[in-house]
């Protein structure tokens with residue numbers, strides 16, 4: 001129980017295996033998602049309907065040097081989750097901490113039956129730690145939160161209820177009374193939220209809140225790199241997810257200190273650019289690069305022609321004209337942009353075809369009723385989510 005990190009390379013297979021059997025049960029389009037009580041769509045394995053040993057809910061928490069918060073975190077999570085009808089597991093990922101976090105996790109894994117402790121070999125960053133947690137988790141719904149007690153585990157049932165009632169794929173927390181420094185945190189965050197909203201097209205108040213609930217099939221479709229954990233709703237949106245938001249509590253950091261400074265603003269901007277490009281041109285990079293290439297090439301050729309005309313008709317000396325430099329640069333840039341576009345097209349095909357990633361996502365496939373040979377009607381309104 002203590003060390004259950006999947007070996008590298010097996011993560012995708014483990015995810016695929018974990019996905020297959022349960023998706024039909026949870027498809028929101030099967031009509032019973034809304035009819036049942038709050039969060040009842042995932043409250044099944046305690047009632048023996050789902051695959052035995054597989055929890056309804058996985059709570060994934062990345063931890064980097066959080067030894068002081070960890071005992072309280074586990075206590076609060078157990079306090080919030082044990083009264084729920086859903087079965088659950090706590091996937092706590094140590095992201096190469098240098099303090100007592102790994103030792104504490106080893107110790108707690110012996111005592112807490114719901115705990116799955118994943119100890120990473122070194123510090124990979126919050127995104128990778130979350131990805132490791134996703135890969136190991138088995139729940140039909142995955143909830144993420146920070147390990148520094150800034151998020152409130154008592155909000156988890158509210159997220160689950162919203163997920164079910166709204167037939168959503170992702171519910172994001174909104175720290176409406178955020179307890180962080182005004183100038184270094186709240187202001188950049190306010191601007192970032194506005195910018196992210198307009199660039200990605202996902203309208204949320206708070207993208208930076210780690211407290212979120214996801215359906216497993218959505219998480220399986222998301223590939224995380226760099227620090228893209230901040231853009232999970234945007235990535236989910238690209239995958240066609242239905243996204244909702246609820247107000248959640250937020251507390252000041254009690255122990256330790258934040259792992260991020262103001263420098264993250266720059267990284268967020270760069271990531272935003274990546275997301276913008278992916279959203280617009282993921283399956284058609286040539287449309288982006290090709291258009292720019294055409295503009296550059298057109299401008300360069302026209303300028304060059306003009307200069308040639310001047311030289312031939314008027315006999316002007318064009319060797320030292322800045323316009324000549326501009327024409328040459330534009331033609332070269334245009335050719336390069338075209339080549340980028342072509343390479344992008346090849347890369348995009350490799351990306352999709354090597355992983356068997358379709359360029360679309362199916363929410364449900366509904367087949368009509370068949371009439372069997374003996375005249376009786378069999379209800380085969382099959383719901384095939386993927």
Ligand code: UDP
Nearest residue numbers: 062063064095125126129146147148258259
């Ligand atoms: N974290 C992590 N690896 C890192 C940095 C952070 O696992 O390299 C974890 C950290 O322990 C915390 C969460 O990510 O549980 C959010 O980090 P932090 O509280 O420092 O971010 P902030 O709340 O200041 O945005």
Ligand code: MG
Nearest residue numbers: 146148150258
């Ligand atoms: Mg924090």
